[in-house]
Amino acid sequence: MAPTNQTMQRNKQLLIIDDDSNVVEYLVEVLAASGYRISGEIDPQSALRRLETEHFDLVISDVEMPGMRGLDLMSAIHARKPGQLVLLITAFGSIDLGVRSLQAGACGFVTKPFSINDLTSAIERAFRDRQMRREVVRITTPDEKLASRELVAESQKMQKILQLANRAARIDLPVLLTGESGVGKGALARFIHDHSSRCDGPFLQVNCAALPFTLVESELFGVRKGAYTDAKENRLGLFVEAKGGTLFLDEIAEMPLAIQPKLLQVLETGKVRPVGAGSEIATDVRIIAATNQPIEKALQNGLMRSDLYYRLNVIRLDIPPLRERSADLDQLVNHLLQSAQTKLKRQIHGISIEAMRWIRAYSWPGNVRELANTLERAVALAEHDSILLEDLAQATQLPIDDSLLTKAANQAMTLAELEVAYIRRILEMTQDNKVQAAKILGIDRGTLYRKLGDPN
Numbered sequence: 001m002a003p004t005n006q007t008m009q010r011n012k013q014l015l016i017i018d019d020d021s022n023v024v025e026y027l028v029e030v031l032a033a034s035g036y037r038i039s040g041e042i043d044p045q046s047a048l049r050r051l052e053t054e055h056f057d058l059v060i061s062d063v064e065m066p067g068m069r070g071l072d073l074m075s076a077i078h079a080r081k082p083g084q085l086v087l088l089i090t091a092f093g094s095i096d097l098g099v100r101s102l103q104a105g106a107c108g109f110v111t112k113p114f115s116i117n118d119l120t121s122a123i124e125r126a127f128r129d130r131q132m133r134r135e136v137v138r139i140t141t142p143d144e145k146l147a148s149r150e151l152v153a154e155s156q157k158m159q160k161i162l163q164l165a166n167r168a169a170r171i172d173l174p175v176l177l178t179g180e181s182g183v184g185k186g187a188l189a190r191f192i193h194d195h196s197s198r199c200d201g202p203f204l205q206v207n208c209a210a211l212p213f214t215l216v217e218s219e220l221f222g223v224r225k226g227a228y229t230d231a232k233e234n235r236l237g238l239f240v241e242a243k244g245g246t247l248f249l250d251e252i253a254e255m256p257l258a259i260q261p262k263l264l265q266v267l268e269t270g271k272v273r274p275v276g277a278g279s280e281i282a283t284d285v286r287i288i289a290a291t292n293q294p295i296e297k298a299l300q301n302g303l304m305r306s307d308l309y310y311r312l313n314v315i316r317l318d319i320p321p322l323r324e325r326s327a328d329l330d331q332l333v334n335h336l337l338q339s340a341q342t343k344l345k346r347q348i349h350g351i352s353i354e355a356m357r358w359i360r361a362y363s364w365p366g367n368v369r370e371l372a373n374t375l376e377r378a379v380a381l382a383e384h385d386s387i388l389l390e391d392l393a394q395a396t397q398l399p400i401d402d403s404l405l406t407k408a409a410n411q412a413m414t415l416a417e418l419e420v421a422y423i424r425r426i427l428e429m430t431q432d433n434k435v436q437a438a439k440i441l442g443i444d445r446g447t448l449y450r451k452l453g454d455p456n
Helices: 005-010 021-033 044-053 070-080 095-104 116-134 156-169 185-194 213-221 260-269 295-300 306-312 326-344 353-361 367-381 402-410 415-429 434-441 445-452
Strands: 013-017 037-041 058-062 086-090 108-111 136-138 175-178 203-207 246-250 286-291 315-318 350-352
Touching (some): 021 037, 037 044, 044 070, 108 116, 213 260, 260 306
Parallel strands (some): 013 037, 086 108, 175 286, 246 286
16 A cells, blocks of 8 residues: 555654744644654754754754844755755745745745645645655766767667768768758767778868858968968968868858869869969868758759769768657767766766656757757756756747647547557657657556557
8 A cells, every 4th residue: 555645744854943932833733743753943053963963854944043044054054964955934035035045055935924734835845856856867977989979879870870980981082961950960070080090180170151251262272471461371271281181061051152163173183272372282181071951952052063062972971860869869868968067067966757758758959969058058057966857948848749639639539549649659759669668658668568568
């Protein structure tokens, strides 16, 4: 038989701190009647001494007391017991005080006058939140052999991409990477370089869309001093600077049409002519280009020369969006949280199951970049040692598949039929990965098999 709420309350030890002995006696009496084990103190220093030797699940303290205010007392408590739950009571309730209390580490606050129901609700909410924070997916140490935190390959689609990238790395030919913004084209370009015979050479990257039109030619091919007014000195250009290594041309479809013929010539001859130079310079560089635009559309619209496209499109890798490789999410979250911790110098132990369910259900239109930014923000602003649902900026509500619900309503499905339809939709999304599907659904694999009527 499951324990009742009152049975669980009897296991909770509470300490009441208030300079008014009548308030302490009253709260001890009514909370004891609710099933809690209660102690009371009217002196903050005596309360601190008790906390050093006794365990309390929750401390309930008044804010205004002679000698030590509640916020100061809470700081003293947390200096001794960093994880202690502290609920504050104040007669001077305001949004500002509530915010400051929470920022200082309170698990909540109640303003006077309050009803016992208000207080018990705040107490139960504090314990419920603590339990939720303990139910986390622990962060694990990443695999050092993984080339990049953005190149997790648990999904079949990404496994295939990495297999092709490994093959491409061994062949010294141009590679064209396509995919939506934020999928990790730069990371894959670096992966190819690091696994190629040029790995000891430089890896240089340039965003063709970010270069001013007047500087594209000199940045890529170099310039001689005096070639134009602002040419104060000789510059080698990226094609020469990347000698023996890899040059990554990101957003290649944004390169000015006027520069494309010269780029094509460099690719075909292996030589560059710096602006203002009378002779050519031999190059030794591997080209990887990338675009987040539909490349065929750029060709049709005349934004990219077809001969340059064919010269770059020797080996092409189309990186799938994150919504099509949900099996990668758990490991991506793990690696991105590790990275954010290191960058921000914060210690995060894990992420709540509720937050992970939301992450698995969200479509991530900004792909890995959006996921990385979301988790970095969560690590920066989290008030505790685990990432909770409320720490995720976009998580105002769980996404709802309206098409599935509409279909269910139109076909007058029973709840059991809708449940099976939703399970099959999740399996489809995870490419029949039952372990991943069970995680998203919040059930174990055995339950998943039973719901599908599968004896395996």
